[in-house]
Amino acid sequence: MITATAPGKIILFGEHAVVYGRPAIAVPVSQLRAQATVQASPQPGVRLVAPDLNHAAWLADTPSDNPIAAAVWQVKQAIGLAAWPDMEITVTSQIPIASGLGSGAAITAVAVRAVTQFVGYEHLLTDEWVSALTYEVEKIHHGTPSGIDNTVVTYEQPVYFLRQQPQNRIETFAVAQPLTFLVADSGVRSSTKDVVDDVRRHWQANRTQFERIFNRCGELADAGRQAIEQGDARLLGRLMQENQAVLEEMTVSSPILERLVQGALDAGAIGAKLSGAGRGGNMIALVEEGMETAVSTALYDAGAKNVVSTTLK
Ligand code: PMV
Helix, strand or coil, rough: CCCEEEEEEEEEEECCCCHHHHCCEEEEEEEEEEEEEEECCCCCEEEEEHHCCCCEEHHHHHCCHHHHHHHHHHHHHHHHCCCCEEEEEEEECCCCCCCCHHHHHHHHHHHHHHHHHEEEEEEEHHHHHHHHHHHHHHHHCCCCCCCCCHHHHHHHEEEEECCCCCCCCCECCCCCEEEEEEEECCCCCCCCCHHHHHHHHHHHCCCCHHHHHHHHHHHHHHHHHHHHHHCCHHHHHHHCCCHHHHHHHCCCCCCCHHHHHHHHHCCCEEEEEEEECCCCEEEEEECCCCHHHHHHHHHHHHHEEEEEEECCC
16 A cells, blocks of 8 residues: 655745736645555555545545545656556545635645555655646646645755746745744635636736835745744734735725634734735734743634634744
8 A cells, every 4th residue: 555645835925927927936734634544455456535525435436626636647657657456546535625725736746646656666756756747736726836846745854946947946044943833714615717817907907006015025925035034933924914905905805804813813813924825715823932822722713713823833
């Protein structure tokens, strides 16, 4: 039996602007993971089982845009495999779906890793290769994904990411002081593709304003990276605040997200912002030692459906 796991992710800076070539920073959430196991099946064919998605079916009967099926087809094409062995692929995930935590990318990445290893091609399994295949699947679901999700969930390290031709700039970097984030679910599902499409319409209608907004997001990402590398949590928190204000101007915030941000700050968080596509999904709050419980309680009081703590080291 082969097993692979991958973390969820949060975006600290640069969501949306990253689609327009500005830098962004994302970090793994190691406490929330997707897992895939592949084992030989006594029955002929390829069986896909995803209890969290209520899915159990043969590959042949599964639409090719299903994230697990799409991962499996990508692997077959990439390695030029003539036929599958009989196998059962089971994917489970603790990462809430459609909430900006990279669940789709993590599910795809673990399926790619486990299946590739099961069919005997583990020598191909570099992070770069897994990330590239995962990106191909992300395209099916998100239209024009920047590539940041697949990168963070496969490398499982803080990533400074710049989308550019001919090759994205991907830099992993060190965290000088541990940083604790609370990740709060607004309970509102939001489609990344819809929000990205909507931002594109706004950008087309107001290029000057949106270029300025995107530039500011890029500057905040650069400053945020420095703050993390220097271990300056207070500065990092202020930069998160400013990014939230800019995301509000970008129209991707929402009343519940803003209630959660305010609730966290009032309870002592040193920074808080939405994370990911926005209009729902998750927000993140940066907390100093000893403040976790108070901020977590405030987030629930402000309407969070779930709060998870993650420490970046
Ligand atoms: O998948 P989410 O909700 O974390 O959002 C992805 C971040 C965007 O910048 C909005 C889109 C992208 O492809 O980078």
